[in-house]
Amino acid sequence: MEVRNRKVVLKGFITGAPKETDMEVKEGDKIVLQLPEDAKGAVLVKNLYLSCDPYMRGRMRESYDSYIPPFQPGSVIEGFGLCKVIDSTDPNFSKEDLVSGITGWEEYSLIHNTDKLRKIATSDMPLSYHLGLLGMPGFTAYAGFYEVCSPKKGDFVFVSAASGAVGQIVGQLAKLHGCYVVGSAGSKQKVELLKNKLSFDEAFNYKEEPDLAVALKRYFPQGIDIYFDNVGGPMLDAALVNMRVHGRVAVCGMVSQHSFSDPQGIHNLYTIVKNRVNIKGFLQSDYLHLYPKFLECVQAYYKEGKIVYIEDVSDGLESAPGALVGLFSGRNVGKQVVCVSKE
Amino acid sequence: MEVRNRKVVLKGFITGAPKETDMEVKEGDKIVLQLPEDAKGAVLVKNLYLSCDPYMRGRMRESYDSYIPPFQPGSVIEGFGLCKVIDSTDPNFSKEDLVSGITGWEEYSLIHNTDKLRKIATSDMPLSYHLGLLGMPGFTAYAGFYEVCSPKKGDFVFVSAASGAVGQIVGQLAKLHGCYVVGSAGSKQKVELLKNKLSFDEAFNYKEEPDLAVALKRYFPQGIDIYFDNVGGPMLDAALVNMRVHGRVAVCGMVSQHSFSDPQGIHNLYTIVKNRVNIKGFLQSDYLHLYPKFLECVQAYYKEGKIVYIEDVSDGLESAPGALVGLFSGRNVGKQVVCVSKE
Numbered sequence: 001m002e003v004r005n006r007k008v009v010l011k012g013f014i015t016g017a018p019k020e021t022d023m024e025v026k027e028g029d030k031i032v033l034q035l036p037e038d039a040k041g042a043v044l045v046k047n048l049y050l051s052c053d054p055y056m057r058g059r060m061r062e063s064y065d066s067y068i069p070p071f072q073p074g075s076v077i078e079g080f081g082l083c084k085v086i087d088s089t090d091p092n093f094s095k096e097d098l099v100s101g102i103t104g105w106e107e108y109s110l111i112h113n114t115d116k117l118r119k120i121a122t123s124d125m126p127l128s129y130h131l132g133l134l135g136m137p138g139f140t141a142y143a144g145f146y147e148v149c150s151p152k153k154g155d156f157v158f159v160s161a162a163s164g165a166v167g168q169i170v171g172q173l174a175k176l177h178g179c180y181v182v183g184s185a186g187s188k189q190k191v192e193l194l195k196n197k198l199s200f201d202e203a204f205n206y207k208e209e210p211d212l213a214v215a216l217k218r219y220f221p222q223g224i225d226i227y228f229d230n231v232g233g234p235m236l237d238a239a240l241v242n243m244r245v246h247g248r249v250a251v252c253g254m255v256s257q258h259s260f261s262d263p264q265g266i267h268n269l270y271t272i273v274k275n276r277v278n279i280k281g282f283l284q285s286d287y288l289h290l291y292p293k294f295l296e297c298v299q300a301y302y303k304e305g306k307i308v309y310i311e312d313v314s315d316g317l318e319s320a321p322g323a324l325v326g327l328f329s330g331r332n333v334g335k336q337v338v339c340v341s342k343e
Numbered sequence: 344m345e346v347r348n349r350k351v352v353l354k355g356f357i358t359g360a361p362k363e364t365d366m367e368v369k370e371g372d373k374i375v376l377q378l379p380e381d382a383k384g385a386v387l388v389k390n391l392y393l394s395c396d397p398y399m400r401g402r403m404r405e406s407y408d409s410y411i412p413p414f415q416p417g418s419v420i421e422g423f424g425l426c427k428v429i430d431s432t433d434p435n436f437s438k439e440d441l442v443s444g445i446t447g448w449e450e451y452s453l454i455h456n457t458d459k460l461r462k463i464a465t466s467d468m469p470l471s472y473h474l475g476l477l478g479m480p481g482f483t484a485y486a487g488f489y490e491v492c493s494p495k496k497g498d499f500v501f502v503s504a505a506s507g508a509v510g511q512i513v514g515q516l517a518k519l520h521g522c523y524v525v526g527s528a529g530s531k532q533k534v535e536l537l538k539n540k541l542s543f544d545e546a547f548n549y550k551e552e553p554d555l556a557v558a559l560k561r562y563f564p565q566g567i568d569i570y571f572d573n574v575g576g577p578m579l580d581a582a583l584v585n586m587r588v589h590g591r592v593a594v595c596g597m598v599s600q601h602s603f604s605d606p607q608g609i610h611n612l613y614t615i616v617k618n619r620v621n622i623k624g625f626l627q628s629d630y631l632h633l634y635p636k637f638l639e640c641v642q643a644y645y646k647e648g649k650i651v652y653i654e655d656v657s658d659g660l661e662s663a664p665g666a667l668v669g670l671f672s673g674r675n676v677g678k679q680v681v682c683v684s685k686e
Contacts, residue, residue, distance in 0.1 A: 232613060251616055265608015270575060272624030273594055279622040281615030 007106035045083035137165035153178035165335035212238035310334030350449035388426035480508035496521035508678035555581035653677030
């Protein structure tokens with residue numbers, strides 16, 4: 001059986017925040033839905049769901065010295081995906097298996113590097129959750145909160161981008177740990193979500209605050225023990241002056257810093273001496289040995305109704321460029337995924 | 344016996360870096376060299392050596408929310424000193440005892456708060472060393488290096504303000520730990536000292552480097568594991584882009600940031616995510632339980648000739664304002680102390 005394999009390609013390297021016009025949805029080549037005989041240890045997959053994540057911006061730049069190499073202009077964009085195996089020459093995978101891992105932004109992908117594909121057990125959880133709650137963002141929240149933040153019951157916890165893929169899970173884990181949790185987000189709708197659905201104690205719209213340090217002082221009159229930083233920039237600066245003695249800042253990403261070639265300055269770093277604050281950058285990939293424990297924990301919390309999960313599903317491969325771009329203007333509400341095909 | 348007790352007073356609160364004219368040497372009141380009968384649990388001391396330390400600038404500001412309260416305008420400046428007890432109503436101290444602790448910048452001081460005075464065992468080490476190598480700066484180096492930096496043999500270590508009171512000891516401890524150590528300083532003379540006397544592997548004059556990040560890349564082609572930061576500002580920014588994966592930055596002070604009301608921005612903080620860098624502010628006072636171990640360790644190193652110590656002694660109480668001011672322009676070579684009286 002021969003099909004046209006539609007795909008999303010990067011047109012060229014970018015400098016600032018990504019725009020829809022930086023990408024192109026193309027008809028793609030005709031392919032046969034069967035692995036060639038000489039393709040050893042490979043799988044051919046049908047892509048069901050694609051994940052839109054902020055780190056992908058780093059791969060759209062030419063010279064950004066990132067932890068993963070850049071995409072190639074003219075080539076298909078890659079990212080985390082949830083896929084169904086169509087054909088396999090790798091004995092670890094069989095037809096109809098569901099897998100998550102790095103795949104292409106296209107209808108079908110040929111994956112040679114099968115080492116990091118993770119087989120998904122059929123469960124009563126929606127498939128797309130494996131890209132969020134049960135995937136990389138959920139694990140980032142879990143590893144970052146428990147392993148980097150050294151949380152204690154009663155700690156005052158602040159989470160930025162709090163309704164996003166990582167933030168919503170951090171906040172709920174912190175509440176379950178007995179912390180007082182405040183989140184910031186960029187719209188009234190998100191603030192309501194944080195307070196009414198995601199069990200945050202308080203939340204505020206940072207776009208309505210003329211002085212972020214004053215806003216944080218209002219929500220944390222006694223100061224912040226843990227700041228889970230998803231944005232960097234002025235919010236990090238404002239949090240620094242509000243940290244308590246021996247406070248901890250986990251730096252997960254800096255989505256506010258669209259252009260790393262001219263990042264905004266952090267001016268309040270001197271406060272970390274007085275208050276003996278620890279600022280730690282981290283990547284979830286350093287903690288992969290905890291993945292099974294994470295899955296068990298978060299699945300149980302979800303099934304017991306202790307955690308809820310909000311995602312923003314856009315429909316069809318052609319919606320993918322817009323969905324990715326939306327991350328950087330905060331258009332998404334919850335974890336952004338693209339549904340290429342339901343099955 | 345009645346004497347005029349000369350003293351150094353702060354004329355008024357300052358905003359930028361301290362100037363000599365911010366202080367005044369005054370004749371002082373006539374005092375009797377004997378404790379009044381109603382002074383319970385107090386000691387009267389003769390000040391022999393006074394310590395000039397960068398943190399003192401924080402006490403010369405009105406509203407700087409520091410870890411210790413500001414000096415009072417018109418009142419005597421305080422700081423670490425090495426003193427001889429003249430009279431005592433505290434059973435823990437006797438006449439002729441040598442003590443170190445917080446005292447006044449004057450010839451004689453009446454100390455009510457004797458809790459934190461430390462009795463000095465007569466030894467074959469010069470008395471003034473108790474304000475540096477064996478005092479707060481030495482302990483800052485010891486606690487900061489061993490407790491905050493998590494050093495390993497073979498680590499690449501960078502120390503700024505490397506010939507200063509703290510830096511010179513950090514560098515030598517790091518060498519003794521089997522690290523590769525590079526220091527920065529602000530003059531050719533200091534660079535020579537670092538290389539020829541203080542056993543640094545390499546040293547450079549930061550004032551001669553048009554691009555600090557490029558300079559660090561030259562000295563650390565494979566990157567920095569540990570940055571012991573005594574200065575903050577542009578040097579911290581330059582170090583951040585040169586940190587290795589899992590690098591550690593111990594922030595000890597930010598002597599370059601003369602005016603905390605308008606500190607320079609740190610622009611490269613985003614690099615800590617990619618490289619999972621840990622930045623930790625610290626104060627030596629959190630580690631006081633290690634003080635006896637520190638004294639034993641450093642005294643032994645010194646007596647075995649494994650550590651040298653360089654101090655800059657200015658002569659007479661009237662030289663104290665200039666000596667303090669000199670810290671912020673780098674005029675001192677080694678630990679700056681003021682000799683008020685040799686005995």
